[in-house]
Amino acid sequence: MVEIVSRREWGAAAPTGALTPLARTRGVKVHYTGGRVSPEIVRDHDVCVQLVRDVQRMHMSGGRETRYVDIGYSVCVCPHQRVFMGRGPGRLPAANGPGLNAGHYAVLALVGNSGFTEPNDGIKHGIRDAIEYLRREGGAGPEIKGHRDGYATSCPGGPLYEWVKAGAPRPKTSSGGGAPAARLPELRPGDTSPHVVTLRRALGAADTTSKKYDPTDPDLAALVEAFKNRHGLKGGLVWTAECWDILNERRSS
Numbered sequence: 001m002v003e004i005v006s007r008r009e010w011g012a013a014a015p016t017g018a019l020t021p022l023a024r025t026r027g028v029k030v031h032y033t034g035g036r037v038s039p040e041i042v043r044d045h046d047v048c049v050q051l052v053r054d055v056q057r058m059h060m061s062g063g064r065e066t067r068y069v070d071i072g073y074s075v076c077v078c079p080h081q082r083v084f085m086g087r088g089p090g091r092l093p094a095a096n097g098p099g100l101n102a103g104h105y106a107v108l109a110l111v112g113n114s115g116f117t118e119p120n121d122g123i124k125h126g127i128r129d130a131i132e133y134l135r136r137e138g139g140a141g142p143e144i145k146g147h148r149d150g151y152a153t154s155c156p157g158g159p160l161y162e163w164v165k166a167g168a169p170r171p172k173t174s175s176g177g178g179a180p181a182a183r184l185p186e187l188r189p190g191d192t193s194p195h196v197v198t199l200r201r202a203l204g205a206a207d208t209t210s211k212k213y214d215p216t217d218p219d220l221a222a223l224v225e226a227f228k229n230r231h232g233l234k235g236g237l238v239w240t241a242e243c244w245d246i247l248n249e250r251r252s253s
């Protein structure tokens, strides 16, 4: 089951222009970031969210020579087996190189050329999930290739490319290299934590940047209260492990 992080959840900027429809492709091409990815990413899903936002900002501000109307990738996959919605299925990506975008959807793995360079099982499962999703929803064909197939680039880096060339097999470990929300700590009113930001984004708060859980803040507190009421949970405004679990299940359904 694919665990999608919606564009609203990761705080995507709206596209600045129309995206070209795409009915089907021959398959997918796998990419890496090409830069340094902090090893911290493995234990902090907020690093993933920030990185995807950075990539979108770079693409839309002309970091790839022209200003893209949106992030160039179809989807992005993090070490926690989450699939961030980029342009999505049914839309032409802008990442494979000139003339090569209609042939394959573009899947970015949050792996770098330094720091975090070896894809973990969460990433591998996530890429498999993304491929199945793009086949089902976007008419992706059977091919699984790397950016360097057909274009002169180091992308997607040695370790990831080895795995792609081997047919991108699902790891033997059970799926779920991630499910980060389930492992996130309880949040109490008054807490200051980066996970407050994760919660704000997940609940669709207006302010998606503050790390402070202010119980007098009508924005977050009201959303927490409404969520807990809806699911019949007790414990006032404390955001418990059970709350994270429910949020997780809702996201993956």
Ligand SMILES: [Zn+2]
Residues within 6 Å of the ligand: 030, 031, 032, 095, 147, 153, 155, 156
């Ligand atoms: Zn690439």
Ligand SMILES: [Zn+2]
Residues within 6 Å of the ligand: 044, 045, 046, 048, 049, 078, 079, 080, 081, 082, 180
């Ligand atoms: Zn993550």
